[in-house]
Amino acid sequence: xxxxxxxxxxxPLTVTGRPDGWNRPPLIEPDGEGELxxxxxxxxxxxxxxxxxxxxxxxxERVIRLKPVFGYLHRNHEKIAEGISxxxxxxxxxxxxxxxxxxxxxxxALAVEKLTGQEVPERAEYLRVILGELTRFQxxxxxxxxxxxxxxxxxxxxxxxxxxxxxxxxxxxELTGARMMCNYMRFGGCRxxxxxxxxxxxxxxxxxxxxxxxxxDRLLSGNEILMARTQGVGILRPELAVNAGVTGPMLRASxxxxxxxxxxxxxxxxxxSFKVPLGDHWDVYDRxxxxxxxxxxxxxxxxxxxxxxxxxxxMDPKAKIRGFRPKPGEAYGRIEAxxxxxxxxxxxxxxPNPYRYRVRPPSLINLTVxxxxxxxxxxxxxxLIFGSVDIVLGEVDR
Amino acid sequence: xxxxxxxxxxxGKQGVLVTSLQELxxxxxxxxxxxxxxxxxxxxxxxxxxxxxxxxxxxxGAEVFRPSPRQADMMIISGTVTKKMAPQVVRLxxxxxxxxxxxxxxxxxxxxxxxxxxxxVLKGIDRYIPVDVHIPGCPPxxxxxxxxxxxxxxxxxxxxxTGEGRPRHLDAEAQGEFPVPVQGExxxxxASNPGVWTVPVVIR
Amino acid sequence: xxxxxxxxxAIEAAVPGAGVEIVPNPSVSGQxxxxxxxxxARAVGKFLHxxxxxxxxxxxNVTGVDWPDKEIAEKVKxxxxxxxxxxxxxxxxxxxxxxxxxRVEPGCLEAVYHLYSVTRKHGPVVLRMRTVNRTGQVSLPxxxxxxxxxxxxxxxxxxxxxxxxxGHPDLRxxxxxxxxxxxxxxxxxxxxxxFDYEPTAHDExxxxxxxxxxxxxxxxxxGQ
Numbered sequence: 001x002x003x004x005x006x007x008x009x010x011x012p013l014t015v016t017g018r019p020d021g022w023n024r025p026p027l028i029e030p031d032g033e034g035e036l037x038x039x040x041x042x043x044x045x046x047x048x049x050x051x052x053x054x055x056x057x058x059x060x061e062r063v064i065r066l067k068p069v070f071g072y073l074h075r076n077h078e079k080i081a082e083g084i085s086x087x088x089x090x091x092x093x094x095x096x097x098x099x100x101x102x103x104x105x106x107x108x109a110l111a112v113e114k115l116t117g118q119e120v121p122e123r124a125e126y127l128r129v130i131l132g133e134l135t136r137f138q139x140x141x142x143x144x145x146x147x148x149x150x151x152x153x154x155x156x157x158x159x160x161x162x163x164x165x166x167x168x169x170x171x172x173x174e175l176t177g178a179r180m181m182c183n184y185m186r187f188g189g190c191r192x193x194x195x196x197x198x199x200x201x202x203x204x205x206x207x208x209x210x211x212x213x214x215x216x217d218r219l220l221s222g223n224e225i226l227m228a229r230t231q232g233v234g235i236l237r238p239e240l241a242v243n244a245g246v247t248g249p250m251l252r253a254s255x256x257x258x259x260x261x262x263x264x265x266x267x268x269x270x271x272x273s274f275k276v277p278l279g280d281h282w283d284v285y286d287r288x289x290x291x292x293x294x295x296x297x298x299x300x301x302x303x304x305x306x307x308x309x310x311x312x313x314x315m316d317p318k319a320k321i322r323g324f325r326p327k328p329g330e331a332y333g334r335i336e337a338x339x340x341x342x343x344x345x346x347x348x349x350x351x352p353n354p355y356r357y358r359v360r361p362p363s364l365i366n367l368t369v370x371x372x373x374x375x376x377x378x379x380x381x382x383x384l385i386f387g388s389v390d391i392v393l394g395e396v397d398r
Numbered sequence: 399x400x401x402x403x404x405x406x407x408x409x410g411k412q413g414v415l416v417t418s419l420q421e422l423x424x425x426x427x428x429x430x431x432x433x434x435x436x437x438x439x440x441x442x443x444x445x446x447x448x449x450x451x452x453x454x455x456x457x458x459g460a461e462v463f464r465p466s467p468r469q470a471d472m473m474i475i476s477g478t479v480t481k482k483m484a485p486q487v488v489r490l491x492x493x494x495x496x497x498x499x500x501x502x503x504x505x506x507x508x509x510x511x512x513x514x515x516x517x518x519v520l521k522g523i524d525r526y527i528p529v530d531v532h533i534p535g536c537p538p539x540x541x542x543x544x545x546x547x548x549x550x551x552x553x554x555x556x557x558x559x560t561g562e563g564r565p566r567h568l569d570a571e572a573q574g575e576f577p578v579p580v581q582g583e584x585x586x587x588x589a590s591n592p593g594v595w596t597v598p599v600v601i602r
Numbered sequence: 603x604x605x606x607x608x609x610x611x612a613i614e615a616a617v618p619g620a621g622v623e624i625v626p627n628p629s630v631s632g633q634x635x636x637x638x639x640x641x642x643a644r645a646v647g648k649f650l651h652x653x654x655x656x657x658x659x660x661x662x663n664v665t666g667v668d669w670p671d672k673e674i675a676e677k678v679k680x681x682x683x684x685x686x687x688x689x690x691x692x693x694x695x696x697x698x699x700x701x702x703x704x705r706v707e708p709g710c711l712e713a714v715y716h717l718y719s720v721t722r723k724h725g726p727v728v729l730r731m732r733t734v735n736r737t738g739q740v741s742l743p744x745x746x747x748x749x750x751x752x753x754x755x756x757x758x759x760x761x762x763x764x765x766x767x768x769g770h771p772d773l774r775x776x777x778x779x780x781x782x783x784x785x786x787x788x789x790x791x792x793x794x795x796x797f798d799y800e801p802t803a804h805d806e807x808x809x810x811x812x813x814x815x816x817x818x819x820x821x822x823x824x825g826q
């Protein structure tokens with residue numbers, strides 16, 4: 001059981017207030033038969049999402065309380081960022097959600113551009129969309145792989161997902177010089193201009209991605225075990241999802257049509273035609289399906305962007321990327337990252353470093369509803385529900 | 399008694415295997431290192447990528463990731479160790495059975511890396527547990543992790559079973575368990591384990 | 603979407619006695635914010651959430667900001683009487699002199715909320731609340747009962763800034779361990795001195811490693 005020191009263990013049975021207006025499912029009371037069991041899952045545990053702990057109270061096999069415990073990867077990103085210049089924080093953003101570094105770069109660049117009013121050349125916008133959608137594709141692919149891994153299908157789907165991911169990482173590496181920590185976007189554009197050969201190679205890779213979604217669809221969507229394990233499990237009602245600030249594929253799987261690419265129309269997303277898939281059963285299977293469908297929509301966007309990408313500079317020649325001092329003020333910029341709404345809130349006091357630097361982490365806020373989804377579920381399903389949230393601890397704890 | 403290498407090869411061709419207990423023991427040890435399924439941060443993703451088809455860690459006899467420390471031989475510290483996590487890391491290490499090895503993967507595990515200035519970041523895991531191989535990088539590429547495996551295998555291969563410098567599990571005096579730091583009001587207590595780590599002297 | 607002035611008017615019409623103040627944002631982003639009076643903040647939140655026209659049903663971001671006590675140096679013109687020798691005769695003369703006076707502006711902790719609407723697809727509306735000071739009176743009303751997404755974020759602000767949210771259902775530390783007593787995101791937080799060894803050539807870190815050695819009485823590194 002738990003080998004944590006006593007003072008650190010939290011009693012999940014001490015129920016605290018449950019204000020009205022949250023639309024939470026009712027708490028389950030123990031039925032009085034048998035013994036209650038308290039299990040500390042983590043921070044080291046066999047699932048693939050890193051150092052995260054859940055204090056679970058069980059009545060037999062049923063979960064009656066669940067308290068997540070965070071902070072095992074709290075790396076003080078915000079504190080460090082307040083002591084360094086705006087540009088110096090860019091490589092740190094790579095390490096927030098380390099599966100999708102480029103969307104993190106993008107959100108941060110967008111927030112700084114809002115703060116300083118910089119313009120981004122058209123070619124750079126296209127590049128950002130291409131890289132952002134490639135990132136979304138590989139994130140959803142690995143996320144599906146991890147989800148199936150947590151169902152006990154050790155290896156195969158994750159191997160397939162990583163095969164695709166490696167192809168996309170090769171593109172990133174060729175363009176930015178790094179497989180994972182790309183550090184590619186800058187305020188007012190992108191760091192390097194891709195060659196025509198890179199764009200051709202990307203077109204080839206994108207043409208092959210359809211095959212992967214087909215393969216996943218054929219392999220998994222109708223799979224009896226997957227359907228039995230995920231359908232009707234971990235239901236999240238839309239009212240609760242909105243109230244709890246859930247965003248991204250989780251929110252859309254609950255049937256709420258809210259995609260920041262459509263709502264804010266940031267960058268040049270209004271030029272592309274794509275659909276926003278929505279779920280109607282609000283369960284783990286829907287979250288799997290939404291990710292699969294979003295991968296297909298990403299391919300559509302990629303094809304359009306790769307067809308239309310114009311020539312020109314990738315950096316605004318007037319843009320200052322280092323040593324600038326924004327006017328005092330503040331800005332909140334957000335994008336639709338693969339995991340949800342990723343926002344950066346910056347306050348400038350006129351100095352070279354941000355006065356306040358805040359990351360709005362979608363993974364952390366999506367976990368707010370973990371207990372509600374897990375109440376009454378079996379212990380084995382908790383890992384599955386947790387996997388369907390799709391979190392990365394680097395972003396949860398920062 | 400050492401056997402001449404040429405003679406050994408010649409006898410091998412005739413179907414006669416000549417070896418020493420030490421060689422046989424080390425051969426067995428080095429080719430079945432089971433790592434613990436234990437990821438901390440960014441580097442864990444590269445660790446997973448290493449086990450996947452393209453890099454295929456299985457070629458080195460180390461693909462069996464065990465979720466339980468009792469069944470694992472090696473711990474890959476794959477990422478930033480925070481002060482909140484450090485006691486758990488030491489405790490997991492203590493729970494592993496001898497012989498056990500540690501690879502510190504990435505800049506954070508070695509020294510805190512880019513997050514060194516963070517108040518909650520441990521400035522190197524070797525302050526609490528002994529580390530066999532350090533791999534620099536942020537994160538190290540899968541090839542670098544493979545290289546660390548090979549380095550560890552070479553290290554195991556070169557060990558003598560008796561005398562000075564013998565493996566820890568064959569030394570009755572050697573320490574196998576290390577004190578777990580306590581989370582205090584401001585910091586971990588103690589800030590490092592003097593039995594494992596002392597401030598290195600920089601010679602320039 | 604309504605402008606901040608219109609939202610302010612709507613709030614004041616709906617919640618009597620709500621002291622709402624517009625905080626202009628001089629940056630090009632133009633995201634002006636509304637400062638709420640903590641006494642009525644939850645009623646205002648409820649109104650913003652339930653109002654059909656605003657329908658701010660999605661609380662995106664909650665964060666804290668630390669504004670430490672500021673020492674402001676001001677130049678003041680002061681008139682004073684000086685004794686001077688004019689033409690060999692001592693006289694008292696009135697003279698105007700510039701004098702620098704120091705004034706301490708008390709600091710505070712601030713909580714910032716970013717609201718959006720999922721149904722109407724607009725936003726953001728930025729709300730702010732300030733505590734009385736940074737030491738004793740650091741409590742603010744929690745908005746978690748209105749928007750559940752504040753649950754973990756307010757816990758984080760409590761952990762890192764030390765703002766106590768009254769009415770929060772489960773106010774515990776989120777990121778640091780429970781025995782920890784400091785609030786590390788405050789500007790005056792002193793980090794633990796653990797820079798005893800520094801192999802990199804990063805200036806600031808090297809300076810801190812040297813400071814650690816001086817404090818421990820070890821002197822400079824051998825071999826330098």
